[in-house]
Amino acid sequence: MGMDEIIVGLDIGSGKVCTVVGELGEDDQIEIIGIGTAPSLGIRKGVIIDLDQAIQSVKESIESAERMAGTRFNSAFVSIAGSHITSVNSKGVIAISGESPEITENDIEKVIEAAKAGIISSDKELIHTLSREFIVDGQSGISDPLGMSGARLECKVHIVTGSITAVQNLIKCVEGAGLDIEEIIFGTLASSNAILSNAEKDLGVLLIDIGAGTTEIAIFVEGGLAYSAVLPVGGIQITNDLAVGLRTSIEEAEKIKINYGSTVENNVSPEKLVAISGIDGKDKNNVSQKYLVEIIEPRVSEIFDLIGTEVRKSGCYNMIPGGIVVTGGSSLLPGISEVAEQVLNLPSRLGRPHYEGELADMVNDPSYSEAIGLLSFATEKYSIGRSFQSTKRKTGAKNIFTKIISWLKDFF
Numbered sequence: 001m002g003m004d005e006i007i008v009g010l011d012i013g014s015g016k017v018c019t020v021v022g023e024l025g026e027d028d029q030i031e032i033i034g035i036g037t038a039p040s041l042g043i044r045k046g047v048i049i050d051l052d053q054a055i056q057s058v059k060e061s062i063e064s065a066e067r068m069a070g071t072r073f074n075s076a077f078v079s080i081a082g083s084h085i086t087s088v089n090s091k092g093v094i095a096i097s098g099e100s101p102e103i104t105e106n107d108i109e110k111v112i113e114a115a116k117a118g119i120i121s122s123d124k125e126l127i128h129t130l131s132r133e134f135i136v137d138g139q140s141g142i143s144d145p146l147g148m149s150g151a152r153l154e155c156k157v158h159i160v161t162g163s164i165t166a167v168q169n170l171i172k173c174v175e176g177a178g179l180d181i182e183e184i185i186f187g188t189l190a191s192s193n194a195i196l197s198n199a200e201k202d203l204g205v206l207l208i209d210i211g212a213g214t215t216e217i218a219i220f221v222e223g224g225l226a227y228s229a230v231l232p233v234g235g236i237q238i239t240n241d242l243a244v245g246l247r248t249s250i251e252e253a254e255k256i257k258i259n260y261g262s263t264v265e266n267n268v269s270p271e272k273l274v275a276i277s278g279i280d281g282k283d284k285n286n287v288s289q290k291y292l293v294e295i296i297e298p299r300v301s302e303i304f305d306l307i308g309t310e311v312r313k314s315g316c317y318n319m320i321p322g323g324i325v326v327t328g329g330s331s332l333l334p335g336i337s338e339v340a341e342q343v344l345n346l347p348s349r350l351g352r353p354h355y356e357g358e359l360a361d362m363v364n365d366p367s368y369s370e371a372i373g374l375l376s377f378a379t380e381k382y383s384i385g386r387s388f389q390s391t392k393r394k395t396g397a398k399n400i401f402t403k404i405i406s407w408l409k410d411f412f
Helices: 051-069 105-116 164-176 187-195 198-203 235-246 250-260 289-314 336-344 366-395 397-411
Strands: 006-012 016-024 030-039 075-080 086-095 124-136 139-142 152-163 180-186 205-210 215-221 224-231 273-277 284-288 324-327 348-350
Touching: 006 051, 006 164, 006 187, 006 366, 016 051, 016 366, 030 051, 030 366, 051 164, 075 164, 075 187, 075 366, 086 105, 086 224, 105 124, 105 152, 124 164, 124 180, 124 224, 152 164, 152 224, 164 180, 180 187, 180 366, 187 205, 187 215, 187 224, 187 324, 187 366, 198 205, 205 289, 205 336, 215 289, 224 289, 235 250, 235 289, 250 273, 250 289, 273 289, 284 289, 289 336, 324 336, 324 366, 336 348
Parallel strands: 006 075, 075 180, 205 324, 324 348
Antiparallel strands: 006 016, 016 030, 086 152, 124 139, 124 152, 205 215, 215 224, 273 284
């Protein structure tokens, strides 16, 4: 098994670190051969606050995945999240250069650079520049202008940036755990590739990824990413509310949330009682599941209220007839899609990966959306690399540039 056939997704979240290892076949089909998870230590709201602890968590996840896969690896595609992530839409315009009016690779690079000019501040690190569409002499909706004739080229892009210090600490963490970074991917973009269909992206859809420490949102319009944001709230706020309301420890509250929690009353039995250990772990108290809902539902509604404010601020609320797709570990709370529909007044469904291999029962879970999405991203990248070698031999570099532009449009 050659190392170039192994691809790895590393999702460093606030609740857990997840490593997924895949083997890429000659037909570009991915087979997942290893999974490793570990509790996140030293990470809060998606940001590393204790480097040594975070490195140990990542190492534990990597070693577990390597044992299951029966092989070692030395690099990974890594997700990034946190409230330090910001995004903005921008537009660049240039006159077509050269004696011929034909658009070249150099023209495309220039117009994208023009769209980025003045956008990225000194304390920010560029994570993605995603082309949404090109416009040639006023003709919009063009995904790949290479070779077209025109005098004026415009490009609309979506730019995702992160705090320089947060990105640098993420790099130090992964390298400290013994891995090189193939690429850093905004977590919700990875999730979107695992759980959204092209039809949903074309129609217009809101993806909500609720993790332990943050909630990430991404709005797709006409196939491209139109808006993204990270909110500093997530499942840990629900756990904290339970700990206070039940007068128990954070650890006990998390177990109660996972095993008995719900966001709607019709999912629970009012007569069923749940035994709650006190903070000292000794004294026990019985509460009804209905009481748990009374604690959980207001916080979940508040999270969706915040999301609604963000979506309306984006100006895209009336552009997402495809509705809402909710994913992430905290989306497993029963009834969460119903609350999303009630608060945002849009149809909603739970999003999970659609892997069809032997480990499908394990990984087709909303908590694995980002990790599986990273593998999907890596598969596309490796596939393009293989095509590059073949295409370069046959027709030169021009056609592969067209292929890459087309792939970026399809992916984002």
